[in-house]
Amino acid sequence: MKQTFLIVVLALLGQLITAQQNQQDVEKKIDEIIKQLTLKEKVNMCHAQSKFSSPGVPRLGIPEIWMSDGPHGVRGEINWDNWGYAGWTNDSITAFPALTCLASTFNPDLSHQYGVAVGEEARYRRKDILLGPGVNIYRTPLNGRNFEYMGEDPYLASIMVVPYVQGVQENGVAACLKHYALNNQEEWRGHINVNVDDRTLHEIYLPAFKAAVEKGHVWSVMGAYNQYNGQHTSHHEVLVNKILKGDWGFDGVLVTDWGSAHNTKEAAYNGLDIEMGTWTDGLTSSTNFAYDNYYLADPFYELLKSGEIDESVVDEKVRRILRLMFRTNMNMERPLGRMNNKEHHDVARKVATEGIVLMKNEKNFFPLDSEKEMTIAVIGENATKMMTIGGGSSELKAQYEISPLEGIKQRFTKATILHSMGYSSGPSAYGRVIPPYLDQDSLHAAAVETAKKADIVLFVGGLNKNHHQDCEGGDRLAFELPFNQDALLNDIIEVNPNVGMVMISGNAVAMPWLKDVKAMIQAWYLGSETGNAIADVVSGDVNPSGKLPFSFPAKLEDNAAHFYGELSYPGDSIDQYYKEGILVGYRWHDTKKVKPLFAFGHGLSYSSFEMSNIKTDKDSYFAGETMTVSCDVANVGEVDGAEVVQVYVGKPKSEVERAVKELKGFDKIQVAANGKQSVNITINIDDLAYYCTDKSDWELEKGQYVVYVGTASDNIKKKIKVSVK
Template identity: 30%
Template sequence: MKTEPSSIAALVERLTLDQKVRLVSGASLWRTNPIPELGIPVLKVSDGPNGVRGDGGASAASFPVGICMGATWNPDLIKTLGVAIAEEAKTKEVQVVLGPTINLHRTPLGGRNFECYAEDPVLSGELAAAFTQGVQSQGVGACLKHFVCNDSEFERHTISVEVDEQTLREVYLLPFQIAIEKSSPWTIMAAYNRVNGVYACSHDELLNQVLKKEWGFEGLVISDWFAAKETLENALGGLDLEMPGPSRVWGDALRQAVTDGLVPESVLDDKVRRLLRVLQWSGRLDSPTDAPERSVDIAGHRAVAYQTAVEGMVLLKNEGVLPLARSSIQKLAVIGPNVRHFRVMGGGSSALKPHYISAPLSALRERYPGMDVSAQTGCPTFKYIPEPERDLLTPAVDAGETLDDAARGLRVRFYEDVERTQLIRQRIISQSTVHASLLAGAANAMTLDGEYLCETAGDYTFGLLSTGRAKMRVDDEILIDNWTAPQPGDAFFMQGSTEVRGSRFFEAGRRIRVEIEFEVSADTMFKGLRYGILEPQFLDPISEAVTLASASDACILMVGTNDDWETEGNDRDTLSLPGAQDELIARVLAVNPNTVVVNNSGAPISMPWVDQAPAILQCWFPGQEFGRALMDLLFGEVSPSGRLPLTFPKQIEDVPAFAHYPGREGKVRYEEGLNIGYRGFYAANTEPLFAFGHGLAYTQFDYSDVQAEVNDAEALVSVSLRVTNTGKVAGQEVVQVYVCFPESQVARPALSLAGFTKVTIAPGAATLVTLSLPLARFQYWDTDAKTFQLEAGECTIQVGASARDLKLTTNLRLS
């Protein structure tokens, strides 16, 4: 146990009941209440799985999302990324980063899969531990989330996950247990959902008995935002801090419950101590002053973002097209909806304002300035009208004001009153989604004003949705009325309106004025709007793209999704790419065999064209260094080393959880049990599209001489083998160790990952690889003894490059 400073005990003694309740009831969106008279400062937290947003005004480093981190299979790199995240947090005056997200990819349709590491608990737990170690090495706290079984977005606020005890322990709790044992996180976030009928924020068995007593967790349990729903049950069930504020279920209600004897004051004192510990660990008790948020873009963070993107992208297929040879390409076509409308981060908690973005086209022209490059969209994929290019937006200018020539975006004014007489603040914002909740929490109205440059002549389409009432004027005429009778939609976590659209014809070179008015709705938790502007489109964009592809030496085909389709709050409906992308891909492949398909999605997709594609690269949502990382991989400056952290199925019906998703009548039953993901594919002998752990390089590796032995004294299993790089370039290989138990008398997974390591090997060289695996990886949860047990008998150890490419086998007898 960490030493409890006497100052914390003394502070608890001095606190009144009112002050204790204030401390554990959030103050605002990202802050707790201070007690200045006792020197207790605010604790500030921020979304941080892939960057630190802060209050949203200052730009931040945009690192690759969780699934891209997971695809690196490189804990050392993720630890370094964690250090960078903590350094970013300090520039935002943030003491706790709300990440990592370590729920599992139970189904590839999960809307938040992009934010989570993997479908496997060991891979997730090891990477979470590394991230947490990196963050907390700098005096900033990490927050493991979401505890537990928040594995999809369907009815996430109320759904009850029905899961058996062994599966809960061996699969869904395991990544949290690994991370807690190896990295001692300061905080845990309790989830929205229920587990076996009990809300996660009120779950005495999981929070008090397992987390705090059995595992010895000494930190703070925070509710997910608005997940605290029950005054007494939350208080007695192990929740320590209700967020955000102002409080909805604690505050006065909790004070009364303590006064009435329904909640012992000793229970409240424990919550206060846990909060004070985090303040102590962060240094805030000794240095309570606040400073403005800053944007600090440094070379070290750029390098980490680049390396993580490079190591996270996965080469799924290559029949000699890659790496592209610059000398043989005079004309290059770059085609697809994600050429310009690409994504570097997901929606919801993953979103932030990046310092910069290396766009694919810009990076291509930067790396190869003499190449003839032509680009076309090919087909639209938007669910909502896409945001306009920021360079085409110019903010309105106040009288007497001089703007920097580089200022881009619309001028946004936030008002406290709907009459718009009390201005809170104003700023220039280039993003088309504006969260008043983040930028001006007291705002009840806002306006957006500026100009948009029409580059080509034709019909422009505008879209507008919001959480309240909104309308858009274009050149002083109301074009969109989403004010009079807004209809409910699914944006903004199901609190936004449907999008209303309007169109106008404009000549090329015309600057049009765009004005938007917004007024909040009293019955929503969020305040925000989203607008879009779509430039004129080809009548037959696929045919135009095919013509370009056929006239080019090579083609980079950039397809995928965006945060219209992959976002917190909604699951996907299908594995299929949105729009007519499958048709676009098939037709381009038919005319240009020198084509590489680059998939810019945060989760698996179906690939009806997979047999025709000579090369496929999965790039996920890879952060601010997207363009440079992508081009260096495509042209062979670096060799791919990413490996899939989840299975790509041929069809959704093959997924083990398919028959038990999304749930019905308020319940989702995890009846696939231990055989989540690749385990279920292995058990059913179902061939995946691409296997868990799969990934190619620009070289080849040979495995030989495997051995395994038990080290009882250190409770380890040692697995060693020789790996040889038989190719002509250096490369990184991910050596994966799987186990199964053919003689087991208890339920065991068909195959399970026990450990892994990533090694760099020079061409023609060989290296001895040794993995030390905890004996815990070989245990099962005994529901009678209520503990993990090691079963005596034969264990089969298989080593390979994926869950389907198992190259070496050895047996080990456990006793």
């Protein structure tokens, strides 16, 4: 046994030494390349040459860097100098579910499969940087880009982002973590100055970024548009120099969001490496807006040439860019990639089905029997509206997208399927709303008549990717469903009470009709396999196991950001103040005793689970130790299913303000019908620390803690007291 252990240790040590030697060799090569570059060539490498590329150095064989949106699939090819699509016929891809759906799977292994698959498609399309994933925290349900992120909890986002990043980068494609940092709304995103205390910054808004850097070893990071403490975040002294590149040791490339640079000297000195998209007219308008006039272009060159900025500043940027190239387009061993293959379609469908959340299921309304002869009315524009189109930079040119209506028709072949739009939202358009051209009253009336003829109604509604909904460039204007859907639902329920709601959205919405519908599933934006995944769950072919990655407030003012008024959200157009501090999401609902409509971690199943033998391995711990929380989970239902055991920890009588409890561990397990599984969840005691602003460091309090074990933040099965000495 000892001999085997020694062999393993020696092998790992050998791998580490080899990796260090390889890295040293790369750094030596970079040193030699930098010596051969002219000052102008160095500067050129630090800014865009087109909408999605930065220049190489042809005379030395240094390639261009090509980038692409986005986190849910590789965007269609964009023109060189404008935002129009290039009209290629070979750039249609697999559309994967939005990251809210991925987060709701609570399945890190599936996150890795997602990353590998989307990375393979990016590699096949010859992209060097994939602009994603996004890990900004869900602070308000009005944020137009929440669907691109991983929810409200920093621990969940941290656990889910690391395997995604690793999966993408296994293909020799750099993941680009975004939007660093505090870009938690679209309203006034280009200039709003976020005021937030250091403790909240480090405990809520930075952990997922930190995990992706320190554990995922992400190769690139994208700066954000907004300001923090009076300085733009894409070239920020504290966020970039001190935290990202200092404390966390990030050795990759910091890229601007498109147009987020604002000052040449700040960009030079505060860690920005590649500037993209500052003037969107590119080379096609006039020399006043040419790429050479970017902040890190000719203005940077002139300051370097005059000696006002030392050449070592640009050398550091070029070193990072070349390091990224040796990991991507100058890595001769990277794989070739694949696109639109069955394996990718299977991953997309698996993520979609595992991410769908069964929110309510009165009298086992779901699943519906796919072998039964019945009439199903599928009502709602979202039953047929393509959701891969629109939404801003995350929009996709999918090879195919199976609509909910199509998926239901294919699965329920013995049923009579009726469809009625019910409402119309108008065409998708970035930055503006195009009014619908169909008469809403007529659509409304027709849908009610259709509902009268059916045994069951599936209302497929919610939001879409239009401006002022789930879309970049603008936040939602109201918490309610748009296009009079609430009134339509009420009228349908009056004529047919057998209504199941299929909510398509990346955000929480008001639900005044919730008590009157029999069941509801949260179906997110599911990509290419949307219809198949919804049919899988509705029919019971897949037992739902998704859990909510953010809280659904009953009304908007129950959300912490909105409770404190306009200065908290959206601000006064110049400043905003995160007055709720660390009490974001379920932390707010628990601590302030504000009952949510649906709690963080909530999600039902077609089976039933019972937890027993819940315990910790000890009742007392020291700093540096680990705590193991164990339990048995029995499936007492009639179908196989999955449950997510969630472990939260709280510190009563703390010396600082604390949330009642915070998620510190979880495990998703498959349990066969009438079967049982044991679960062991390990928590580092050091992770129970809070960020002490007096010390600018983490502080672990001594004393009593409470461990909460359950299946949702509001469904705790046992509380266990432990102490930290």
